[in-house]
Amino acid sequence: MKSGHSGWVLAIARTLDAYGLSHEDIFRQVGMDPEMLRDANSRYWQEMISRLWCTAVKETGDPNFGLKVARQIRPSSFHVVGHAMSCSATLGAAIHRFARYAKLISSSAMIELTESDDQLKLVLAFDTGDMPVLPETMDTVIAGLVCFNNWIAGENVPPLEVRFRRPHPADAEEYLRLLQCPVLFEQDEDSILYSQTDMHRPVLSADEQLASTLDNMAVTQLGQLSERFSRRVRDCLLQQLEQESEVSRKATAELMHMTERTLLRRLKDEGTTFQEVLDNLREELAYQYLQRPDCTVQSVSFMLGFSDASTFSRAFKRWTGRRPSLAQHNGTAEHA
Known part of the structure; x- marks a missing residue:
């Protein structure tokens, strides 16, 4: 399952607060804790981050929300990647590190870096499955990277050109x-196109x-x-749910060819529990299923x-603070 680093998500939270909105309320609204x-090593599922983007854009009503988030990018937004970039000898070395380790920021990131004698080009994309990448997301990625490069260089280093797939904005x-x-x-x-001359800037x-x-550390x-x-456990649980099999610690341990005790110990070593992995998966799937017009609360509970x-x-x-009927695609109430 794709995920994104909490430092990247923190930039969205700070921007929401700057609008006078409560990022805590909006996070809980989309099922995020x-x-x-506060945990520099935590990660959110990509599905949740995509829902957060959709809700944030809707709540702010600002077509330039992504550019506002870009201004909140800090070295900590990229975690170890940002710090490694900040310690690079040249701007070119920093950009190479970004391309090499981008999946630590978002495991859905797909970065292609190409070079010629006089130019360096970054093509950016995200593998988000069935969920489309919002234009505001790419606004933040590209503008945030350009701003970050300016910051570590100590001066403005404008690209030669920036290209967006997004529709032309009104302004x-x-x-x-x-x-x-x-x-x-x-x-x-x-994409972002830079001059190779600028890549030699210290x-x-x-x-x-x-x-x-x-x-x-990044490697x-x-x-x-x-x-x-825990990801392997999650995949095993997903398989059980899709096959409508019994979901239990015993069944999961058997499918993974280990004892139940080993299963629980290895999850504990990663700072989590079987129930926590199962709850996170169920919460994630619940949001997906409740958006489908053919699913009722009754059918989702069975699935x-x-x-x-x-x-x-x-x-x-307990997960979200609201009833599942309020998260359904049409917003109609359904008693369960």
Whole structure:
């Protein structure tokens, strides 16, 4: 399951607060725990982040919301990636690190970096499954990276050109002010084009020894990201739910060819529990199913392995603070 680092999500939270909105309320509205923002190593599921983007854009009513979020980007927004970029010798080395470790920021990120003698080009995309990437998301990614590069260089280093897939906005002036380069819309890619001359600009806080140490941390974290035991457990639970099989610790342990005790111990080593992994999966699936017009609260409770709709409704309210009927696609109330 794709996920994004909490530091990246924190930039969205700060922007919501700047609008006078409560990011805590909006997070809970979409099923996200705002307390996770306090943990520098936590991650949110991509499905939740996509719902957060949709709700944030709707609540603010600002077509330039993504550009506002870009102004909130800090080194901590990119976690170890941002710190490694800040310690790079040159701007080019920093951008190479961004492309190499971008999946630590969002595991759905797909970055293509190409170079010629006089230009460096980054093509950015996200694998979000069935959920489309909102234009505001890419606004933040591209503008945020450009602003971050300016910050670590200690001066404005405008790209040669920026391209967006998104429709042409009603007012493009803020894009031009922020990016300070030609900006093209309705293109076949989302990309940033830099001059190779600018890639030789030094980074103010360059420390290649520290950058090398951070590289090692990033490589380790990339390995952990793809190998986390709790993700394997989640995939096994998903298989059981899809097959309408019994969902239990015993059944999961048997499917994973280990004892129940080993299953629980390995989850504990990652700071989680079997019930927490199951609840997170059920909450995520509940939102997906409740958006389908052919699903009722009763049918969703069955699909998620609950004994009855009332038990599911109580669990959903515990997760999100509201009844499942209020999260349905048409917003109509349904008693459960």
